[in-house]
Amino acid sequence: MLTALLGGVAVTLSAPAAPAPAAAPALLPELLAQQAATALAARVSADLGTRSAGSFLDPATGVPVVNVLDQADAQQVRERGATPRVVAYGTDALQEAEADLDRTGGAPSTAWGVDPATDQVVLTVSDATPKDGADRLLAAARKHGNRVRVQRISGPITEQLSSGDDITTGMIRCSVGFAVHRGGTPHLLTAGHCTRGLPQWINVGPSVDSHFPGSDYGLILDETAQGRGVVNLYNGGTQRITAAGNATVGQSVCKSGRTTHLTCGKITALNQTVNYGNGDVVRGLIRAEIRCDKGDSGGALFAGSVGLGTLSGGDGHIEYFQPLPQSLRAYGATLG
Incomplete structure (x- = not known):
């Protein structure tokens, strides 16, 4: 089993479960209920193509909202069962401002x-x-x-590593995100800044790849083959992860990590660029208002049975996650 170095991993191996924050499990039924709304928003937005100005879930009601630029497209969105919103700028104008930054x-x-x-x-x-x-x-x-x-x-935006840990020796404190298979061999997916330098993980196996900066995902060979396709809820239970999916703005989500255990919140933006300093810039991240802390790096972001991403970093309250589908595609891996 994992030692204290990874004793609170997000993917349940053989680590004992710790008590969960009381409010977090109460959100799990909501996570399951919103999956249909998330899928509808994505389908309608994709079908509109460049005429869509993005989509999100209303944080108060969970209703799927699709941004459009005119009333004709608004009517089409309405007929598909989503709520339209006519906006001023649209995707092209906002991407122009983003590119300027x-x-x-x-x-x-x-x-x-x-x-x-x-x-x-x-x-x-x-x-x-x-x-x-x-x-x-x-x-x-x-x-x-x-x-x-x-x-x-007020606080700095940092990778969620513990201060003073040396990533080159294996003396690091991160969280495992998801158990995956690559070429039929079990691996563990985590943050790329955790596997930078390819450290050996005690009683687990060696890091075999690191993508950081630019993106933030890394792979550890699971030599003991103990990784299972479930997330530790830190209340004695687990959540099975059956698929990888794309996050939606407004979506309720939870994160599991070794330091803050199970915490839940909302997706607030996608495709974010984060500058951690020292030339470490990561693009394409999910932004969420959710509590995390040092050592939670690599931990699983999920909504019900759908895995969404792994923790990159943040300031403890506003956090950024590497999208899971991108990481799986990069490695040609499947969920364990």
């Missing part, structure tokens, strides 16, 4: 990406962001007026 090069402890729920690009700037970098990003944001909304946070 990309060209600044960013700065440590910043993140940006499109938020379909507000029809804006959200630029997150921390008090820990160096002033010159923050000023450069804010100047670029001002050129786009209401298309860009600035969000201020």
Whole structure:
């Protein structure tokens, strides 16, 4: 079984379960109920193609909402059973603003990406962001007026690794995300910044790959073949993961990790770019308002039986996750 180094892994191996936060399991029925709404929003948005300006779930009602630019498409959305919303900017205008922020090069402890729920690009700037970098990003944001909304946070945005741990020796504290099979051999999927340097994991096996920065996924050879396709709920139970899926803005989700155990929240944006500093920029991440802490890196993000991603980093309250389907495709892997 895993030792204390990985004693609270997200994928249940042989680790004992710890008590869960009382409020977290109560969300699990909601996670199951929203799967149909999430699928409907994705289908309608995909069918509209470039005429769609994104989709999300209304955080209050769970109703699928699809953004459009005119009343004709709004009627089509309505006929398909989703709720239309006519917006001002649309995908092209928001991606133009996003690309402008990309060209600044960013700065440590910043993140940006499109938020379909507000029809804006959200630029997150921390008090820990160096002033010159923050000023450069804010100047670029001002050129786009209401298309860009600035969000201020107090703490730095960091990879969720424990301070002082040495990733090159195996003395690291991360969480396993999902058990997977690659070429018929069992592996464990986690964050790429955890497997950087390809450390050996005690009583598990060696890291065999790391993608970080740019993206943030890594692979560990499960030499003991103890990984199972379930997530530890830290209340004595587990949730079986049967599929990998794409996250939807407004979706209720939960995360399992060794430090904060089971915590739940909402997806707030997709395709986010995060600058962790030291040249470590990761793109295409899921943004969620959910509690995490040091050592939760790599932990599983899921909604019911659907796996969505693995934890990359954040500030403890606003967190960023590597999408699971992308990681599986990159490795040619399937869920265990």
